[in-house]
Amino acid sequence: MKFFLDTVDIKALAPSVETGLIEGVTTNPSMMAQSRRPQREVILDICSLVKGPVSVEVIATDYTEIVREAHDLANLASNVVVKVPVTFDGIKACQKLHQEAIPVNATLCFSPLQALLAARAGATYVSPFMGRIDDCGQEGKELIASIRTLYDDDSSLETQILAASVRHAKHVLEAAYAGADIVTVTPQVFRSLYAHPLSDKGLEQFLKDWQAAQKT
Numbered sequence: 001m002k003f004f005l006d007t008v009d010i011k012a013l014a015p016s017v018e019t020g021l022i023e024g025v026t027t028n029p030s031m032m033a034q035s036r037r038p039q040r041e042v043i044l045d046i047c048s049l050v051k052g053p054v055s056v057e058v059i060a061t062d063y064t065e066i067v068r069e070a071h072d073l074a075n076l077a078s079n080v081v082v083k084v085p086v087t088f089d090g091i092k093a094c095q096k097l098h099q100e101a102i103p104v105n106a107t108l109c110f111s112p113l114q115a116l117l118a119a120r121a122g123a124t125y126v127s128p129f130m131g132r133i134d135d136c137g138q139e140g141k142e143l144i145a146s147i148r149t150l151y152d153d154d155s156s157l158e159t160q161i162l163a164a165s166v167r168h169a170k171h172v173l174e175a176a177y178a179g180a181d182i183v184t185v186t187p188q189v190f191r192s193l194y195a196h197p198l199s200d201k202g203l204e205q206f207l208k209d210w211q212a213a214q215k216t
Contacts, residue, residue, distance in 0.1 A: 001176045004162070004184035008035045008042050010049065012187040017049055024052035026105070026127075026164065026184040028083070029059060040076060047077035055105040055125070057083035066093040074102045081124060083107045086114040091121045098122025105162065112146040119151060119159035125182070129165035130175065140165070141174035148179030169193055 004024040005016050008031045016022050025046050032039050039056075047054050054077070058069040066089060070082040074097075082097060083105040084090040094104045098121065105125040106118035110133060118126045128147060130140025144163055151157045162182040163175035169192050175183045185193075 001180055002182040003190065004052075004055075004182055005190060006031075006164070006166075006184040006186050008032060008046065009187070010045050013046065013049060016187055016190055022050065022052075022190075024054065024182070024184075025050050026055040026083075026162070028057050028107075043073070043076050043080065047079055050079070052079065053081045053103065053105075053124075054079055055081045055083045055107075057107060061085070061087070061089060063089040063092050063096075066090060067096055070097055070102060070104075081105050083127075086118055086126075091117050094118060094121040094123050106159075107164070109147075110143070112143065112150055115147040115159075115161075116150050119157040123159045125160050125162040127162045127164040127184075130163055130171050131165035131167040133165075140171065141178045144175055144178035144180050152179075 002023045003021050004026050005013055005022050006026045007013055008027050032042060035042055043056055056073050058066050060066045060069045066084055070093065073082050074080050081103045084093050085108045086106050094106055097104050103124040105127055106123040107127040109115050109126050109128045115126045115128065128143045133140040133143050144161060147161055151159065160181040162184060163180040164184050166172060166175065166183055166185050166189060168189060172183050172185060172193060
Protein backbone atom coordinates (compact mmCIF):
# COMPACT_ATOMS: atom_id res chain seq x y z
CA MET A 1 0.00 0.00 0.00
CA LYS A 2 1.35 3.40 -1.00
CA PHE A 3 1.31 6.53 1.15
CA PHE A 4 0.03 9.90 -0.01
CA LEU A 5 -0.03 13.04 2.14
CA ASP A 6 -3.27 14.96 2.56
CA THR A 7 -2.16 18.56 2.90
CA VAL A 8 -1.48 21.90 1.19
CA ASP A 9 1.03 22.95 3.85
CA ILE A 10 4.43 23.00 2.15
CA LYS A 11 6.26 23.29 5.47
CA ALA A 12 4.57 20.11 6.70
CA LEU A 13 4.87 18.36 3.35
CA ALA A 14 8.61 18.81 2.79
CA PRO A 15 9.90 16.78 5.81
CA SER A 16 7.53 13.92 4.99
CA VAL A 17 8.61 13.85 1.35
CA GLU A 18 12.24 13.65 2.48
CA THR A 19 11.51 10.24 4.06
CA GLY A 20 11.09 8.82 0.56
CA LEU A 21 7.80 7.20 1.57
CA ILE A 22 5.35 9.80 0.26
CA GLU A 23 4.42 9.01 -3.34
CA GLY A 24 1.68 11.55 -3.92
CA VAL A 25 -0.47 14.31 -2.43
CA THR A 26 -4.19 14.90 -2.09
CA THR A 27 -5.89 18.24 -1.53
CA ASN A 28 -9.45 19.54 -1.28
CA PRO A 29 -11.24 22.90 -1.56
CA SER A 30 -11.45 23.30 2.24
CA MET A 31 -7.68 23.00 2.55
CA MET A 32 -7.15 25.42 -0.30
CA ALA A 33 -9.43 27.97 1.32
CA GLN A 34 -7.68 27.64 4.68
CA SER A 35 -4.27 28.17 3.10
CA ARG A 36 -5.26 31.75 2.16
CA ARG A 37 -3.01 31.51 -0.88
CA PRO A 38 -3.90 31.50 -4.59
CA GLN A 39 -4.75 27.94 -5.59
CA ARG A 40 -2.51 28.04 -8.66
CA GLU A 41 0.46 29.03 -6.50
CA VAL A 42 -0.22 26.23 -4.00
CA ILE A 43 -0.58 23.61 -6.71
CA LEU A 44 2.64 24.61 -8.45
CA ASP A 45 4.55 24.56 -5.16
CA ILE A 46 3.33 21.07 -4.33
CA CYS A 47 3.94 19.73 -7.84
CA SER A 48 7.49 21.02 -7.78
CA LEU A 49 8.14 19.17 -4.54
CA VAL A 50 6.32 15.92 -5.27
CA LYS A 51 6.96 13.96 -8.45
CA GLY A 52 3.98 11.68 -7.95
CA PRO A 53 0.27 12.42 -8.51
CA VAL A 54 -1.20 15.54 -6.90
CA SER A 55 -4.99 15.47 -6.64
CA VAL A 56 -6.74 18.83 -7.01
CA GLU A 57 -10.53 19.07 -6.77
CA VAL A 58 -12.88 20.96 -9.05
CA ILE A 59 -15.37 23.40 -7.55
CA ALA A 60 -17.88 23.07 -10.39
CA THR A 61 -20.83 20.71 -10.04
CA ASP A 62 -22.32 20.53 -13.55
CA TYR A 63 -20.79 18.51 -16.38
CA THR A 64 -19.70 21.31 -18.69
CA GLU A 65 -18.06 23.35 -15.96
CA ILE A 66 -16.40 20.31 -14.39
CA VAL A 67 -14.75 19.48 -17.70
CA ARG A 68 -13.71 23.09 -18.31
CA GLU A 69 -12.21 23.43 -14.82
CA ALA A 70 -10.55 20.04 -15.12
CA HIS A 71 -8.75 21.17 -18.28
CA ASP A 72 -7.49 24.28 -16.48
CA LEU A 73 -6.18 22.24 -13.56
CA ALA A 74 -4.58 19.56 -15.71
CA ASN A 75 -2.70 22.21 -17.67
CA LEU A 76 -0.96 23.49 -14.53
CA ALA A 77 1.42 20.53 -14.19
CA SER A 78 1.93 17.10 -15.70
CA ASN A 79 1.35 15.32 -12.38
CA VAL A 80 -2.00 16.95 -11.53
CA VAL A 81 -4.86 14.51 -11.01
CA VAL A 82 -8.32 16.06 -11.22
CA LYS A 83 -10.69 15.22 -8.38
CA VAL A 84 -14.37 15.05 -9.31
CA PRO A 85 -17.30 14.05 -7.08
CA VAL A 86 -19.08 10.74 -7.68
CA THR A 87 -22.27 12.50 -8.76
CA PHE A 88 -24.11 11.98 -12.05
CA ASP A 89 -22.32 14.93 -13.64
CA GLY A 90 -19.04 14.05 -11.99
CA ILE A 91 -19.01 10.49 -13.31
CA LYS A 92 -20.06 11.71 -16.74
CA ALA A 93 -17.15 14.16 -16.69
CA CYS A 94 -14.83 11.40 -15.47
CA GLN A 95 -15.57 9.37 -18.58
CA LYS A 96 -14.89 12.37 -20.81
CA LEU A 97 -11.61 13.18 -19.06
CA HIS A 98 -10.53 9.54 -19.22
CA GLN A 99 -11.03 9.61 -22.99
CA GLU A 100 -8.73 12.64 -23.06
CA ALA A 101 -6.08 10.84 -20.99
CA ILE A 102 -6.56 13.17 -18.02
CA PRO A 103 -6.22 11.20 -14.75
CA VAL A 104 -9.19 11.45 -12.40
CA ASN A 105 -9.66 10.86 -8.69
CA ALA A 106 -13.34 10.10 -8.03
CA THR A 107 -13.88 11.56 -4.59
CA LEU A 108 -16.58 11.62 -1.90
CA CYS A 109 -17.23 7.92 -2.42
CA PHE A 110 -19.45 6.32 0.22
CA SER A 111 -20.73 3.15 -1.43
CA PRO A 112 -19.40 0.20 -3.45
CA LEU A 113 -21.81 1.05 -6.27
CA GLN A 114 -20.40 4.57 -6.55
CA ALA A 115 -16.93 3.04 -6.72
CA LEU A 116 -18.05 0.64 -9.44
CA LEU A 117 -19.50 3.47 -11.53
CA ALA A 118 -16.29 5.47 -11.12
CA ALA A 119 -14.20 2.52 -12.25
CA ARG A 120 -16.43 1.92 -15.26
CA ALA A 121 -16.05 5.59 -16.16
CA GLY A 122 -12.27 5.20 -16.18
CA ALA A 123 -11.27 6.85 -12.89
CA THR A 124 -7.61 6.41 -12.08
CA TYR A 125 -8.40 6.49 -8.37
CA VAL A 126 -11.51 6.24 -6.24
CA SER A 127 -11.50 7.81 -2.77
CA PRO A 128 -13.77 6.12 -0.21
CA PHE A 129 -14.01 8.22 2.97
CA MET A 130 -13.32 5.93 5.92
CA GLY A 131 -13.69 8.42 8.76
CA ARG A 132 -16.97 9.87 7.58
CA ILE A 133 -18.42 6.38 7.12
CA ASP A 134 -17.39 5.55 10.69
CA ASP A 135 -19.14 8.73 11.86
CA CYS A 136 -22.40 7.35 10.45
CA GLY A 137 -22.14 4.21 12.58
CA GLN A 138 -20.86 2.06 9.72
CA GLU A 139 -17.39 0.60 9.11
CA GLY A 140 -15.05 2.39 6.72
CA LYS A 141 -12.88 -0.71 6.46
CA GLU A 142 -15.88 -2.72 5.23
CA LEU A 143 -16.45 -0.19 2.45
CA ILE A 144 -12.82 -0.59 1.36
CA ALA A 145 -13.11 -4.38 1.46
CA SER A 146 -16.34 -4.36 -0.56
CA ILE A 147 -14.80 -2.17 -3.26
CA ARG A 148 -11.74 -4.43 -3.33
CA THR A 149 -13.98 -7.44 -3.94
CA LEU A 150 -15.84 -5.72 -6.78
CA TYR A 151 -12.63 -4.66 -8.48
CA ASP A 152 -10.93 -8.02 -8.07
CA ASP A 153 -13.94 -9.77 -9.60
CA ASP A 154 -13.53 -7.81 -12.84
CA SER A 155 -10.03 -7.84 -14.29
CA SER A 156 -10.93 -5.06 -16.74
CA LEU A 157 -11.14 -2.53 -13.89
CA GLU A 158 -7.86 -0.72 -13.27
CA THR A 159 -9.01 1.93 -10.78
CA GLN A 160 -6.92 2.13 -7.61
CA ILE A 161 -8.54 2.37 -4.18
CA LEU A 162 -7.30 5.45 -2.34
CA ALA A 163 -8.45 5.34 1.29
CA ALA A 164 -9.31 8.87 2.43
CA SER A 165 -10.70 10.61 5.51
CA VAL A 166 -8.15 8.66 7.52
CA ARG A 167 -8.01 9.94 11.08
CA HIS A 168 -5.58 7.75 12.97
CA ALA A 169 -3.09 4.92 12.69
CA LYS A 170 -5.76 2.27 13.16
CA HIS A 171 -7.50 3.48 10.02
CA VAL A 172 -4.23 3.09 8.12
CA LEU A 173 -3.85 -0.50 9.26
CA GLU A 174 -7.50 -1.26 8.50
CA ALA A 175 -7.13 0.19 5.01
CA ALA A 176 -4.09 -2.01 4.37
CA TYR A 177 -5.84 -5.17 5.58
CA ALA A 178 -8.97 -4.32 3.55
CA GLY A 179 -6.95 -4.09 0.34
CA ALA A 180 -6.52 -0.36 -0.33
CA ASP A 181 -3.90 0.43 -2.94
CA ILE A 182 -3.12 3.81 -1.38
CA VAL A 183 -3.87 5.63 1.84
CA THR A 184 -3.75 9.40 2.15
CA VAL A 185 -2.99 10.80 5.60
CA THR A 186 -2.35 14.13 7.25
CA PRO A 187 1.22 14.93 8.27
CA GLN A 188 0.21 14.32 11.89
CA VAL A 189 -1.15 10.85 11.19
CA PHE A 190 1.91 10.02 9.08
CA ARG A 191 4.24 10.87 11.97
CA SER A 192 2.11 8.83 14.37
CA LEU A 193 2.83 5.70 12.32
CA TYR A 194 6.41 5.79 13.55
CA ALA A 195 5.43 5.97 17.20
CA HIS A 196 5.21 3.16 19.74
CA PRO A 197 5.86 3.49 23.47
CA LEU A 198 7.95 0.31 23.55
CA SER A 199 10.22 1.67 20.80
CA ASP A 200 10.80 4.82 22.85
CA LYS A 201 11.35 2.82 26.03
CA GLY A 202 13.73 0.42 24.35
CA LEU A 203 15.76 3.19 22.76
CA GLU A 204 16.00 5.03 26.07
CA GLN A 205 17.26 1.90 27.81
CA PHE A 206 19.82 1.14 25.10
CA LEU A 207 21.22 4.66 25.34
CA LYS A 208 21.41 4.49 29.14
CA ASP A 209 23.21 1.18 29.00
CA TRP A 210 25.66 2.50 26.42
CA GLN A 211 26.39 5.65 28.39
CA ALA A 212 26.90 3.63 31.56
CA ALA A 213 29.33 1.34 29.78
CA GLN A 214 31.42 4.31 28.59
CA LYS A 215 32.00 5.38 32.22
CA THR A 216 33.55 2.08 33.28
